[in-house]
Amino acid sequence: MSKIFAGVIITTLALYGLSPMDASAAVKAQTVAYTVDNEKFTGYLTYDDAYSGKRPGIIVVHEWWGHDAYARKRAEMLAKLGYTALALDMYGTGKLASHPKDAKSFMMAATKSVGQMKSRFLAAYDLLKKHNTVEKSKMAAIGYCFGGNVAINMALAGVDLNAAVAFHSTLTQWVKKTPKDLKTKIRIFNGADDPFLQKPTVAAFESVMQASGADYKHVYYPGVVHSFTNPEATEKGKKFKLPLAYDAKADEDSWKQTTELFRKIFNSVR
Template identity: 55%
Template sequence: MYKALFTLLLCLINLNAYAGVQGKEIIYQVGDTEFTGFLAFDDAVKGKRPGILVLHEWWGHNAYARKRAEMLAALGYTAFALDMYGTGKLAAHPEDAKAFMMAVTGDKVEMVKRFQAGLKILTDQANVDRNKIAAIGYCMGGGMALNMARSGIDLDVIVVFHGSLGTETPVTAGQVKAEIMVFTGAADPFVPTEQVQAFEQEMKSAGVVYTLKSYPGVKHSFTNPDADGFAARFKMPLAYNRAADEDSWQQMLQLFQKVFRSE
């Protein structure tokens, strides 16, 4: 009985946290391709607030990306989960995900156009403070967000969750404008120790303000509760880790508060 009451209480608290959150799909064009993004904000929050761009995993723009946007909206931010693949392109198998990802990452010019299109939708919102903008990304999206920072796009913060850190063109001093925060799993074969070390050397050499936290024993996709299902279905080295998920989220929020409050 007490367990049931406790569960009900948690549900009510959760509903209350999202009570004012509004979410809507936004269909937009980049060249000849149609994309579908998701905007989330709390209409009870008055005035302008920081905007957060959310970049999805290699599976595509799915419910998980939208969930993160809603979580940010419940905290008073306006969040836009952009679409890097195109309307309806959701992968049901790793081979499909890889093909979608390679099509985008193989064309750097097009990748930047898609990122900037999503960024413009976010900054054009009437309730967004254009001077307080961050981008966060998961897996593929984390690597993309990091590469946008490397390209010199003017953002305040970039946060990478279990994303690729490698690059063939390391940045030089003054190239990165954003403060960077990276969360990775020490047992993630997709982001090996050598890649992490090279990233840190790159950031230090270029004088970039960054934070990196590596979680011992934690695997790839540790923020996504669906990771265990993907791991079982496709024999992939993925695993959700609640402690790492919650810790990384809280550290990100602390960084947002520090950076946006100081501006």
């Protein structure tokens, strides 16, 4: 059985290269340090301190590069919408890839077993759920690339999530058991021209969704490739000769649909 311990460390945004937030928004941010199976992990928690009531908690799962400024930015965006968000760490403190080979190595290590993957996810999930700003019955997860796969698989693994949203996900299914009555709402946003998205994988995943009776929607964007939500994707694609490219319209539309979903299921007002 995995042993999970948690603690909180507050640090400055500048340390992580993040721009200062609008003071009027009263958004607070802090790093959170926790341990899973004797390994250290560092997440990033943020919320709007101007609002005193409890609100939904949303987990943000990073791309295969690791826990970075992009994942933290998405957490901040959710905080400004009235949620408490935690950008978790699936790899371990300091494990941020600068090359695809390292990213693949980190990803393979993190997903070597469903049990380990779930333990790492639940460590952050439990931290967020126990935060004094969070309504425990209102939890969701979003993820990008590898992170989207994690969010979906955690729903399939039985983690209590009202919604799981995946952006440019390859739909890799590590959890093989199909739930008979999946309560989590599943939303997938992908580029129609993403070469990482294989038709057999999509077909297999859609069969799982149908068998589980899930509230499921898969949106495709014509002419769009992998990593379309990340403004740094195009540069990385050129650098490593990978089919990565930012697409502003797809980014904006997928985010709009995601926030509309959250407003609907959580009765949010922002």
